[in-house]
Amino acid sequence: MSISRQSVEKIIESVGGKDNIVAATHCVTRLRFALKDESKVDKETLESVDLVKGSFSANGQFQVVIGQGLVDKVYNEMIEMTGLGRATKQEIKDAAEAKLNPLQRAIKTLADIFIPILPAIVTAGLLMGVNNVLTGPGIFYEGKSFVEVHKEWADFASIINLIANTAFVFLPGLIGWSAVTKFGGGPLLGIVLGLMLVHPDLLNAWGWGAAKEKGEIPVWHLFGFDVQKVGYQGQVLPVLVASYVLAKTEQFLRKRIPDAFQLLLVAPISLLITGFLAFIAIGPVTFSIGNAITSVFVTIFHNVPAVGGFLYGALYAPLVVTGMHHTFLPVDLQLISSTGGTFLWPILALSNIAQGSAALAMMFLAKDEKLRGLSLTSAVSAYLGITEPAMFGVNLRFRYPFISAMTGAAIGGMFITLNKVIAASIGVGGLPGFLSIVPQKWAPFFIGMAIAIVVPFVLTFVFGKLRKEK
Secondary structure, eight states, rough: OOOOOHHHHHHHHHOGGGGEEEEEEOOOOOEEEEEEEEGGHHHHHHHTTTTEEEEEEEEEEEEEEEOOOTTHHHHHHHHHHHOOOOHHHHHHHHHHHTTTHHHHHHHHHHHHHTTTHHHHOOOOOOOHHHHHHHHHHSSSSHHHTTHHGGGGGHHHHHHHHHHHHHHHHHHHHHHHHHHHHHHHHHHHHHEHHHHHOOOOTBBBBHHHHHHEEEEEEEEEEEEEEEEEEEEOOTTTHHHHHHHHHHHHHHHHHHHHOOOOHHHHHHHHHHHHHHHHIIIIIIIIHHHHHHHHHHHHHHHHHHSSHHHHHHHHHHHHHHHHHHTTGGGHHHHHHHHHHHHSSSSHHHHHHHHHHHHHHHHHHHHHHSSSHHHHHHHHHHOOOOOOOOOHHHHHIIIIHSHHHHHHHHHHHHHHHHHHHHHOOSSSSSSSSSSGGGGBGGGGGGHHHHHHHHHHHHHHHHHHHHHHHHHHOO
């Protein structure tokens, strides 16, 4: 498809002109701008351009949805017309980050750490879902699992379970790699740090509670102090804090040790310092903090499940708009590690479905062919777990679809929370999300899914009809 020069000119003018653009790059589907003043953006004119499928601002970047296969052509034309230099994604992030407040920077840091490892976690969740189907009793046969009836499949399910669990068992290794890289250290040292925290010589973190009751926690005797030999499998906070310490220690040493000795001294000293601090102070303190955070969420959802489910269902989509939803991924992982499942992630799945249903209703309401096509494709995307096109391209633009989706997610979230639905893992946050739910809770989760599909669709359609009549 050829790119109209006039359309590209209109995009440039709509974002405030070339003088308002600090830097620009693109990803697979979107133009990404670091702008001097986002108040100069004319979103109405921008989204009337035939090439544009939506736009939104997140983490200090203004992003324009163009679509795969076209965005690189639009970007090349824009660079030629404006004379801007080609920027990398990191340069755009750095330019955008300068405008963020401390809270936004903290949220962005979490996002930058967890987004790179999310594919591994989601893949593990999907495979665990397959294992759940094979090993869950009552799915295919009354009172028995598929592998109990067909024993020849038992080892097949066992291998799937091993592959799926790897990402969760060695989660500190994944987080260590990503976090140390983000904090400016060597990624390989981050991997070593993460794996060090789950070394097989340590007491498995999942057996810590039972060992504590029996008084059998192994210890190191260090200069008169007893330090628990405990691993941090599935834990998030210990490796996050330790990664920060490792990266800053490495940076400190690299500035002061001559180049000729850096290979021999920087990595060993950095790991020794961080390792001792991790087991003596960082691990025990953050382990307690993580358990306290878990207790807060468990207490709320145990004592007032209707309120917890309703509020989280209603607020999850606005959290996505602000980017704050990334702060709950570590909480999900902590809940899975501490309690064996998370009651938050199933609500996330319903919220995504609800956004898709609201966008689908807009397809039936819209007269404009471009909006109808965008509504349909973004609805399908949301049903498969990617909500940004539906939220920013359709629902937020008209407001009432977004509010309708929040309402459906809130009601669905309340229902599944009252029925104690939990996910054994994190998977695809849409219609395939049932695979991550423990099989015993599939029935109430499917009812919650039905609520998240029907309520937003009906509310959006009714409100849309009433608005047209007025």
